[in-house]
Amino acid sequence: MTSFDDSLWDRLMAEHDAHLVALGAPAAERPARRPLLVGGGVAVTAAATAAAVLAINAATSAPPAYALTQNPDGSVSVTINELSAAIPSLNAQFARMGINETVVPVTADCPSREFRLHAYASLHMTDTWTFKPQDSVRTPGWKGVLAAEQLPSGEVAVAQMVVPDPIPSCLSNVAYSAPQLTGKTDHGVPMATETAVNPATGAPRTP
Amino acid sequence: MGGAGGLEFATVYRENIAPVTAFFARRCREPQQVADLTSQTFVEAIRSAHTYTGRGTPRAWLIAIARRVYANHVAEQTLAAGLTDQLGGQLILSHDDVEDLAARIDAQREGRQLLERAARLPGVEREAIELVHLVGLAPKEAARVLGVSPNALRVRLFRARQRLQREQRT
Numbered sequence: 244m245t246s247f248d249d250s251l252w253d254r255l256m257a258e259h260d261a262h263l264v265a266l267g268a269p270a271a272e273r274p275a276r277r278p279l280l281v282g283g284g285v286a287v288t289a290a291a292t293a294a295a296v297l298a299i300n301a302a303t304s305a306p307p308a309y310a311l312t313q314n315p316d317g318s319v320s321v322t323i324n325e326l327s328a329a330i331p332s333l334n335a336q337f338a339r340m341g342i343n344e345t346v347v348p349v350t351a352d353c354p355s356r357e358f359r360l361h362a363y364a365s366l367h368m369t370d371t372w373t374f375k376p377q378d379s380v381r382t383p384g385w386k387g388v389l390a391a392e393q394l395p396s397g398e399v400a401v402a403q404m405v406v407p408d409p410i411p412s413c414l415s416n417v418a419y420s421a422p423q424l425t426g427k428t429d430h431g432v433p434m435a436t437e438t439a440v441n442p443a444t445g446a447p448r449t450p
Numbered sequence: 451m452g453g454a455g456g457l458e459f460a461t462v463y464r465e466n467i468a469p470v471t472a473f474f475a476r477r478c479r480e481p482q483q484v485a486d487l488t489s490q491t492f493v494e495a496i497r498s499a500h501t502y503t504g505r506g507t508p509r510a511w512l513i514a515i516a517r518r519v520y521a522n523h524v525a526e527q528t529l530a531a532g533l534t535d536q537l538g539g540q541l542i543l544s545h546d547d548v549e550d551l552a553a554r555i556d557a558q559r560e561g562r563q564l565l566e567r568a569a570r571l572p573g574v575e576r577e578a579i580e581l582v583h584l585v586g587l588a589p590k591e592a593a594r595v596l597g598v599s600p601n602a603l604r605v606r607l608f609r610a611r612q613r614l615q616r617e618q619r620t
Contacts, residue, residue: 246546248467251489252460259496261463265456266502266511 309333313340320373323401326393342376345410349392349400353413372401390414459499462508463492469509469585471551473516475558476565476584481551485543487523491516510591513581517595567614575610578603 244252255261309329310322319342323329330346337344376387386408392400467488474487494515502511543551561584568576574596581592593603 244464244467245550246544247471247485247550250544250547251467251485251492252463254489255463255492255496259493261459261492261496264459264496264499266459266462266499266508267504268456269500 311336313342314373318373318375321401322372323391323399326391326399330391344374344376344387344389346389346391347410347412347414349390349414353411386410388414456499457502457504457508459496462495462512466509466512467492470512470516471554472558472561473513473585474520475551475555476561476580477520479555481543481548481555484551484555485547487516487519491519494519506591506594507587509585510587510595513585513587514595517577567617568610571610571613572606574598574603575606575613578607579610579614582607 252261308323308325309332310324311333312320314320321333323333326348330348333346337346374389388410390402470491471484471488474484474491478484478487491512495512498515502508561580564584565576565580568579571579577596578589578592581587581595582589585592587595589603589607590600592607593600596603598606
C-alpha cells in the first residue's frame with residue numbers, strides 16, 4: 244500500500260474501528276467512545292485522527308500533573324493527570340522544546356458556541372497519547388491545538404486539531420448522538436450526520 | 451480482526467483501495483478531493499458493512515458506494531458551490547500523500563480520456579464501459595452496480611464498444 248493508503252487506513256482504524264469490522268457480520272461490540280465535541284470554526288485535521296483519551300485516574304497517589312516524552316522519531320508522548328494544573332506548565336514545556344502546539348481546555352461553559360462538530364474528533368482509550376507535532380501540515384493563519392477536556396470520570400480527552408489564529412482560550416464541548424448517515428459529504432467528513440447536543444442544556448443542535 | 455463470520459474489512463480495504471482511489475482520480479484533478487471522497491467511501495462502507503450480503507464482490511459493493519458518494523458530492527457542489535470551503539473540514543494531507551495521489555491522478559489519464567470519449571453515450575453504457583474496462587468488474591457485477599439485468603448490461607456494453615470503435619475510426 245502507498246503513503247495515502249496507509250494514512251487513510253490508520254485514520255479508519257483510529258476513528259471507526261475499521262480493524263474490528265467485517266463485511267456481512269453483525270456490527271461488532273466496539274469499545275465505548277465519547278466523541279469530542281469541538282466547536283467553532285475549528286477544522287479538525289487529519290491529525291485529529293490521533294485523538295485520544297488519556298485514561299488517568301486523578302485520585303491515585305497524587306501523580307504529577309503530566310508526563311511528557313519526546314521520542315526519537317519526533318513524536319511526543321504525553322500523559323495528563325490533572326488538566327487544569329497541567330495546561331500552563333505543559334504549554335511552557337512545549338514552547339521550550341520548540342513544539343508548536345498549544346493545549347486549550349474544552350469546557351461546557353466556554354462561550355465559543357458557534358463551533359461546528361466534526362466526526363473526526365472521535366476518541367481512543369489509552370493511558371498515554373503519542374502525537375506528531377503539526378509543523379508539516381500547518382496552514383498559514385492556522386495554529387496547532389491540543390483540545391483537552393477533563394471528564395467527570397477523571398479521564399482526560401484530547402484531540403489534535405488546527406484552529407484559526409488567534410488561538411481561543413477555551414473550546415466548547417458538545418456531545419453528539421449516534422451518527423445517522425445522510426449521504427452528504429463534507430470533504431470526506433460525514434456532514435449533517437450528527438445531531439449535536441450540548442450536555443449542559445440537552446438541547447439538540449445541528450452542526 | 452474482523453467480526454465473526456464476515457470478511458475482514460482490512461482485507462477488503464487492502465484489495466480495493468487502489469480501484470476506489472482510481473475511481474475518483476478519473477473524476478477529480480485535485481489530490482485533496484480524491485482523498486476526501488475516497489475517505490468518505492470507506493467511512494460509509496464501514497458504517498454499512500453489516501448490510502453486505504455477499505451476493506456481489508466487495509469491489510462491486512464499494513464501487514456502488516463510491517458512485518453514491520460522488521453523486522452526492524456533485525449535487526452538493528451544484529447546490530452550494532464553495533460551501534465546503536466555507537465549512538472547512540478538509541483532511542490534511544502530508545506531502546507524501548499529495549505526491550502519491552497526484553501520481554494516481556496522472557496514472558488515470560487514459561481512463562479519463564476513455565470517459566471523455568464515452569461522454570456522449572447514454573449513462574448506463576458509459577458507466578458500463580468504466581466498470582468493466584477500467585474498474586475491472588465482471589459484466590454480471592457491473593450489472594448489479596448499475597441496477598440492470600446481466601443480459602441488458604451485455605447488450606449495452608456491446609453497443610457502447612461499437613459506438614466507441616466507430617467514433618475512433620472517423
